[in-house]
Amino acid sequence: MIPSQNGMNLYHVHEAQMIRRMPPFGPLVAFDAVARHRSFTRAADELGVTQSAISHQVRRLEEFFGTQLLIRRNPGVELSDDGAKLEGELGPLLNEIAGLGPSLRNRTARQTLRLGAGSSLAGWWLVRRLRSFRHFNSEIEIDFRLVESEAVGEPPLDVRILWTTLAESRATPLQQPLLRERIFPVCAPSLLPHGMPLSDPTGLLDLPLIQKGHPPEGEWSWAYWFGKLGLKRTEPRGLLLGDMGLCLAAAVEGAGVAIGRSLLVADAISDGRLVPALANVPHVLSNKVHIARWSQDRTEDPHTKVLVNWLAQAAEDTDRALSAGSYSL
Structure with a gap:
């Protein structure tokens, strides 16, 4: 037993000193994207989530620090003094972390794609069709995750299927519309x-x-x-x-x-x-549209293109068969 000092075990004193109160990582990533682009829209495009999700994450970070980081204009945003200070310190740290991903992937020659979707779409449509995807694309492994929210970075995904508004469903370098049901x-x-x-x-x-x-x-x-x-x-x-x-x-x-x-x-x-x-x-x-969004580092990845194109074709085939009264998979 480590001796006590003033009635407190020294192990617990040391443990308390070592625990850091860390800001949440997802909101840090969201803030960094908004700060670089000076735009919620472009930040949402980069991270593969909706503008409302980005705004929610930034507000979480502001609540954590107890200060305003962004000044919301119409249009655009500006950084507050505290926001500018955080941007200057955060950017280099995230660049270092981002550099770890490609190097580790290259070492393992990973061909696994992390795919996320909500439970309703997964259970009633998607999972049943993944076997067909694997049959025709045996070189690509699918690591599927259920995703019920748009919290940035939780969990880390390569491709995410979202059900979003018409205004946010346009095709961009980081997303592709799938189907309006x-x-x-x-x-x-x-x-x-x-x-x-x-x-x-x-x-x-x-x-x-x-x-x-x-x-x-x-x-x-x-x-x-x-x-x-x-x-x-x-x-x-x-x-x-x-x-x-x-x-x-x-x-x-x-x-x-x-x-x-x-x-x-x-x-x-x-x-x-x-x-x-x-x-x-x-x-x-529906007043919403299914879209596929992928992470920035997957923009030129051929496996991601194969998966997204397959998702779009599978959705179109399902809708066409339903309209025609032919329901074969």
Whole structure:
């Protein structure tokens, strides 16, 4: 036992002295990108996340240091005095860290791509197709990670599939649009007469409903759909779930009619677990778009290009097959 001094074990004194209060790494990277570009938009493009994610990360860093680092203008941003000081000290440190990645990858000749996506897209569409990708691209290993947020650098990914706004879905050197999904009601065949889609939308009024969101908004609300279909029911009631995957799982179990997205429901319709609830459905597009974003050091990587092009083609093939009523993978 190390002797004590003033009643405190000297080991714990030494341990306390060694613990550093480190700023969070992801927000440091986000701040560095904004500081270099003087732009949230270009920083988001570089890091493969949305502008709102960058803004959130910078605010986390400002809260950590207890000072304003950026002065937000319209347009653009400026550095505060403290922000300029941090930029001057942070840049060289991140450059040194960034230099470690390429050298370590070259030593191991890594051909593994770290791919991230949300749980709903992964479970209902993507994972089932990765076997096909590996069959035709055996030289590329996929290390898949579930990603439910856009925290910068958490986890480190080579390619990330995001569901983002139309304004942020344009093609850039670091991202490629994949698909804008169609939206339509789906349910288990057991809920419908003879398991067939309803020819008269008023039949929805007699069925249990499932909604996503707290509260549901826009095309994800039954109020929107009832207005679209000319149905008079001002306050649709039903099961309210916060996750699209849960909504579809409940629909498969016969809990009600859910508002589905074309990529997510295609395989379930092909398997007979779900059917479109309506024979004639209005053409409604999601207000968000699936995109693939990749890290800066993967810009010229041929394996990344192969993966992103495959993702775009797989999404297009799925949507085309669903539209044509042919659901083969």
